[in-house]
Amino acid sequence: MAETTPARVAPENRETWTGNTGFILAAIGSAVGLGNIWRFPGVAYESGGGAFLIPYLVALLTAGIPILFLDYAIGHRYRGAAPLAYRRMKKKAEALGWFQIMLSFIISVYYAAVIAWALSYFVFAFDLRWGEDTAGFFVGEYLQVSDPGVSTTIVSSVAIPLAVVWIAVLVVLALGVAKGVEKVNVIGIPLLGIAFAGLVIRALTLPGAMDGLNAFFTPDWGALLDLDVWIAAYSQIFFSLSIAFGIMVTYASYQRRKANMTSSGLVVAFANSSFELLAGIGVFATLGFLAFRQSVQIDELEGLTGPILSFVTFPAVISEMPGGNIFGAVFFASLVIAGFTSLISILLGVAATVQEKFGLSWRVSAISVSAVCALISFSLFSTTSGLLALDTVDQFANNVGIVLSAIVMSVLVVWVFRRGQLLRSHLNAVSTFHLGNWWLALVGIVAPVFLVIMLVQKLITLVSEGYEGLPGWYVGIFGWGTLAFALVMSAILTALPWKDRDDSAFRPWPELEEENR
Numbered sequence: 001m002a003e004t005t006p007a008r009v010a011p012e013n014r015e016t017w018t019g020n021t022g023f024i025l026a027a028i029g030s031a032v033g034l035g036n037i038w039r040f041p042g043v044a045y046e047s048g049g050g051a052f053l054i055p056y057l058v059a060l061l062t063a064g065i066p067i068l069f070l071d072y073a074i075g076h077r078y079r080g081a082a083p084l085a086y087r088r089m090k091k092k093a094e095a096l097g098w099f100q101i102m103l104s105f106i107i108s109v110y111y112a113a114v115i116a117w118a119l120s121y122f123v124f125a126f127d128l129r130w131g132e133d134t135a136g137f138f139v140g141e142y143l144q145v146s147d148p149g150v151s152t153t154i155v156s157s158v159a160i161p162l163a164v165v166w167i168a169v170l171v172v173l174a175l176g177v178a179k180g181v182e183k184v185n186v187i188g189i190p191l192l193g194i195a196f197a198g199l200v201i202r203a204l205t206l207p208g209a210m211d212g213l214n215a216f217f218t219p220d221w222g223a224l225l226d227l228d229v230w231i232a233a234y235s236q237i238f239f240s241l242s243i244a245f246g247i248m249v250t251y252a253s254y255q256r257r258k259a260n261m262t263s264s265g266l267v268v269a270f271a272n273s274s275f276e277l278l279a280g281i282g283v284f285a286t287l288g289f290l291a292f293r294q295s296v297q298i299d300e301l302e303g304l305t306g307p308i309l310s311f312v313t314f315p316a317v318i319s320e321m322p323g324g325n326i327f328g329a330v331f332f333a334s335l336v337i338a339g340f341t342s343l344i345s346i347l348l349g350v351a352a353t354v355q356e357k358f359g360l361s362w363r364v365s366a367i368s369v370s371a372v373c374a375l376i377s378f379s380l381f382s383t384t385s386g387l388l389a390l391d392t393v394d395q396f397a398n399n400v401g402i403v404l405s406a407i408v409m410s411v412l413v414v415w416v417f418r419r420g421q422l423l424r425s426h427l428n429a430v431s432t433f434h435l436g437n438w439w440l441a442l443v444g445i446v447a448p449v450f451l452v453i454m455l456v457q458k459l460i461t462l463v464s465e466g467y468e469g470l471p472g473w474y475v476g477i478f479g480w481g482t483l484a485f486a487l488v489m490s491a492i493l494t495a496l497p498w499k500d501r502d503d504s505a506f507r508p509w510p511e512l513e514e515e516n517r
């Protein structure tokens, strides 16, 4: 009950968003990203088309929104980036915060590479530089992909836009939460909405569009019996809502003390899913046009997922379309904006963590974190072995790492540290949309049970079948190695001392029946 909360707000000098709108736009900016545009349409199509909407909605309601609220509650009550917020909740939980931040750090490094490709393709759209053979152009001429292995040959066509992306990240982060990150979102998100609405309207007026939509929405009910389809739905929701990465914890920690958290969360979650659906409609209307031009059925088209959809199939459609240059430029600009607003959210989380743990100034932390990530991003993804490394890291970080993080988070918070009721009271004290015990049941029972089943199934497949026929040593380094790296680093970073931090004065607000520290 917002009216009955104590009026006094503890003084603190933490920067905040300028208000609820700024926070909501920034959180939508984090959620709406490459995952909505290139991940969702393909995943949905492969996983039962229209029928996929059922596991998708179930995942959103049983795990997505409840865990988003959990992230918000922890960040808003304990006012820190993930490691500090978890530590303030319970000292031993710091390592979980680091694990989440390590996963974010890993994702930022390849996420930036995809934005760099989109930036190049934005320029290529003006003269349709990809030519007739778009697959050959992307893999050969542009990325210069080599065999599985680690190559040190830098591809300048990728390195230059990658440098632009990282310089932009550095500048925005250095400007801070309100003047940098929030401002970019306040401008970028409405712009993205307009651009994307334009694209979808244009796509729907193309010949063949309706066949595309039919292919997208025609349900394959049998898919609902396939566990992999449910796994795909849960992974999509986690990645898309940016939850269990420690990033929404950090975002909520910059929200003012008196802030309507749950209602904002609902706005963010539904805006994200609406955007995702819109992207599905736009992409499939466009593919309907491609099938129409080639006189084939949609299911005979290839390359409907991931990077190939955006960087091979879409350029092919754009070349065939009247006014394709403009459509192409707007499409790739949308990818850049959507991706960039998500990338800065990830880096904000990492920079805030480094700032708090090592007692640095905001600027020094923002600049050093961007510089280190940029360097790693360059060495891994501007070389000729980038594409494959990216795909493998993505698979392990998202389908294993983040699911593990969500399970550990909900089990620790609800069952081990018994903070569920306290966090529920916190959210209810500051918000207008009140959570009942159903929230605890979802976060503490339903979500972890589903997630454990998914994780076990995924691990069995990865151990018994490997990944995409890649050599064992390669999956060992880029796949399992990614997870091992995140785990080991989180143990090391947790063990390091906090610099210049005396937390004894910290009091969670509002004062609720207090936790036994």
Ligand code: PFF
Pocket: 030, 031, 032, 033, 034, 035, 036, 104, 107, 239, 240, 241, 242, 243, 245, 247, 248, 342, 343, 345, 346
């Ligand atoms: N939600 C983003 C997307 O859908 O592309 C990706 C993302 C952003 C994942 C921030 C994780 C994160 F912390």
